[in-house]
Amino acid sequence: MSAERAKMEDVARLAGVSAKTVSRVLNQEAYVATDTRERVLAAMRELSYRPNPAAQGLRRSTSGSIAFVCEDISEPFAAQLALSVERSVGDRYVVIVASMLGDVKRERETLESLAAGHVDGIVLSPTPASKGYLARLLRSTPVVCLDRPARGHETDVVLSDNVGGMASAVRHLIAAGHDRIAYLGDAEEVFTQKERLEGYRSALREAGIELDLSLVYQHAPDSQRIGKHLSWFRQIRRPPTAYVSGNSLTTLAMIHAGFDAASDAFVAFDDFPLADVFGGGINVVAQDAEALGAEAVHTLMRRIDNDAAPVKATRIGTRLLIRNSSSLR
Amino acid sequence: MSAERAKMEDVARLAGVSAKTVSRVLNQEAYVATDTRERVLAAMRELSYRPNPAAQGLRRSTSGSIAFVCEDISEPFAAQLALSVERSVGDRYVVIVASMLGDVKRERETLESLAAGHVDGIVLSPTPASKGYLARLLRSTPVVCLDRPARGHETDVVLSDNVGGMASAVRHLIAAGHDRIAYLGDAEEVFTQKERLEGYRSALREAGIELDLSLVYQHAPDSQRIGKHLSWFRQIRRPPTAYVSGNSLTTLAMIHAGFDAASDAFVAFDDFPLADVFGGGINVVAQDAEALGAEAVHTLMRRIDNDAAPVKATRIGTRLLIRNSSSLR
DNA sequence: GTGAAAGCGCTAACAA
DNA sequence: TTGTTAGCGCTTTCAC
Numbered sequence A, B: 001m002s003a004e005r006a007k008m009e010d011v012a013r014l015a016g017v018s019a020k021t022v023s024r025v026l027n028q029e030a031y032v033a034t035d036t037r038e039r040v041l042a043a044m045r046e047l048s049y050r051p052n053p054a055a056q057g058l059r060r061s062t063s064g065s066i067a068f069v070c071e072d073i074s075e076p077f078a079a080q081l082a083l084s085v086e087r088s089v090g091d092r093y094v095v096i097v098a099s100m101l102g103d104v105k106r107e108r109e110t111l112e113s114l115a116a117g118h119v120d121g122i123v124l125s126p127t128p129a130s131k132g133y134l135a136r137l138l139r140s141t142p143v144v145c146l147d148r149p150a151r152g153h154e155t156d157v158v159l160s161d162n163v164g165g166m167a168s169a170v171r172h173l174i175a176a177g178h179d180r181i182a183y184l185g186d187a188e189e190v191f192t193q194k195e196r197l198e199g200y201r202s203a204l205r206e207a208g209i210e211l212d213l214s215l216v217y218q219h220a221p222d223s224q225r226i227g228k229h230l231s232w233f234r235q236i237r238r239p240p241t242a243y244v245s246g247n248s249l250t251t252l253a254m255i256h257a258g259f260d261a262a263s264d265a266f267v268a269f270d271d272f273p274l275a276d277v278f279g280g281g282i283n284v285v286a287q288d289a290e291a292l293g294a295e296a297v298h299t300l301m302r303r304i305d306n307d308a309a310p311v312k313a314t315r316i317g318t319r320l321l322i323r324n325s326s327s328l329r
Numbered sequence C: 001g002t003g004a005a006a007g008c009g010c011t012a013a014c015a016a
Numbered sequence D: 001t002t003g004t005t006a007g008c009g010c011t012t013t014c015a016c
Helices: A008-015 A019-026 A034-046 A053-060 A076-089 A104-118 A128-140 A162-175 A191-206 A223-234 A248-256 A289-305 B008-015 B019-026 B034-046 B053-060 B076-089 B104-118 B128-140 B162-175 B191-206 B223-234 B248-256 B289-305
Strands: A065-070 A094-099 A121-124 A143-146 A156-160 A181-185 A216-218 A242-245 A265-269 A283-286 A313-316 A319-321 B065-070 B094-099 B121-124 B143-146 B156-160 B181-185 B216-218 B242-245 B265-269 B283-286 B313-316 B319-321
Touching (some): A008 A034, A053 B053, A053 B104, A065 A076, A065 A104, A076 A094, A076 B076, A094 A104, A104 A128, A104 B053, A104 B094, A156 A162, A162 A181, A162 A191, A162 A319, A181 A223, A248 A265, A289 A313, B008 B019, B008 B034, B019 B034, B065 B104, B076 B094, B076 B289, B094 B104, B104 B121, B104 B128, B128 B143, B143 B289, B156 B289, B162 B181, B162 B191, B162 B265, B162 B283, B162 B319, B181 B191, B181 B248, B191 B216, B223 B248, B242 B248, B248 B265
Parallel strands (some): A121 A143, A143 A156, A156 A313, A181 A242, A242 A265, B065 B094, B065 B121, B143 B156, B156 B313, B181 B242
């Protein structure tokens, strides 16, 4: 295995030049005579030469790879972000994917090992746990946070317009005549949920509808619990006539709890497979994973190039996709 | 950025030993006095020393990373495999993820660059396009194929028991009294589809039901086309009373085409989110992504350790999850 | 325009 | 049990 690869010296010998000249051609440096370049290129092809990344990395002290670090790559949205990051880097970098899976120790260990030399930069969807050790990490490696910021740390961030997205959902329901709109979200301390709840509040406010906290439910998704709450909603004095959810896990929990997307006015935050047909079509606020990933990569490149650039926060717009559920009352 | 990292020599100096001794401790070699080891370990901690992977890689000519290469990491099943691969390698390797996205040139380029030194081995879900250049790749890098083999190449493979899985689905429908069972699958040339169709045929055969080719539909998923075919099914002389699908893309296309999983007896190959509630619950043949990924990693490690080991093929069992749809007729 | 020499941080081979 | 020497394959001086 691992057949004898040609090295730079082999190419040099075949082309009748020195190793340095081969290096120049490889790195597209100026000051190489055209015919010399041609000969070198030919020799490279002839030997199917490939530079050794470890040697380049050692010498240049860059790795040619970046990491995409998320909670769990098997979550659809994380996977979409990963794909977008991958496409966006093109062939400039290799992308290392790491899932933290809620294991703080593993998370820290992984990130530190990555930062120690495996990667030139990190696109990170931080977990609450990231907080502790991030400070040190940030000093040694460019990091851009994606989808949510790392609390207490000044990093470049690329986020969805959570407030605006949720506000547009609520506005849509209000326009359809609803004024009792329930908000079901993930745990209160989750960054995106704070913003989305804020979007909910602001849309109500701007329509002159008073916020009724009894219509706000915020807990880590659990279909049993959410089911109970849904039943409770139905028997309060003035039950909600419409619902919004704060993220796809909450939406799934609602559906599993028997929430009837066909006969309730509903807008879910986050699109998901089958949302377009389920219950006749579920309205969603769709995040633009493609744009999020691309912008994250762009921001990371900028940070890698210029350590001292001012910290940048970017918001990516969402789209309200009206399918069906909110036309009903 | 990239703060002055401590190197081995710094650790050595602080511990009052030579670099080689530090190296010994780092690599857990024998023949290091216990107290020497302690001192070295202390020095490492003190300087928060991390070995430089590029230097290690250059010297050992291994990279400490493997690649997971698939068509599209944003496909749920691919993402699950990726996660499983990631977990299974633990901290022995870093996992590089590459999506080919149907771009043959990119695929080849990526794989060759990976093989050139970025990775010690590759877990590959080959596309039909892989065929051409794989031969060369295989000579330079350990490769194990996952989910489907690379046609015409002798590599280790880890596959689901497609035949058995589909057969169990069909047997279930037969036991429920059906003898007109339609098979809707992806394009005929797709490896998994061949095997699943074979499972369909063998279950019919063993029940003494004659194969009716007019009940077999095989095309790249397209909900329009599949919808037309579904309508056609309903008006033939003896319409099917039950349906099986060959993969999740086909299932989704069927659902998008308006297939009514609630009132038709149906078993889908591949589980998917909401399959448990959609149309009252869809029966599925679930693949074991966790086991597939773990076995692939295991097989790859074996291959990395022993280039000359005989080629191995492993089958991972599927599970038939009965939820509801097939109890109806 | 091109080349020679040095060295990136680590480990293999050999001494001691 | 520990240290010395060399060199992995490339790029960075700096000389020509």
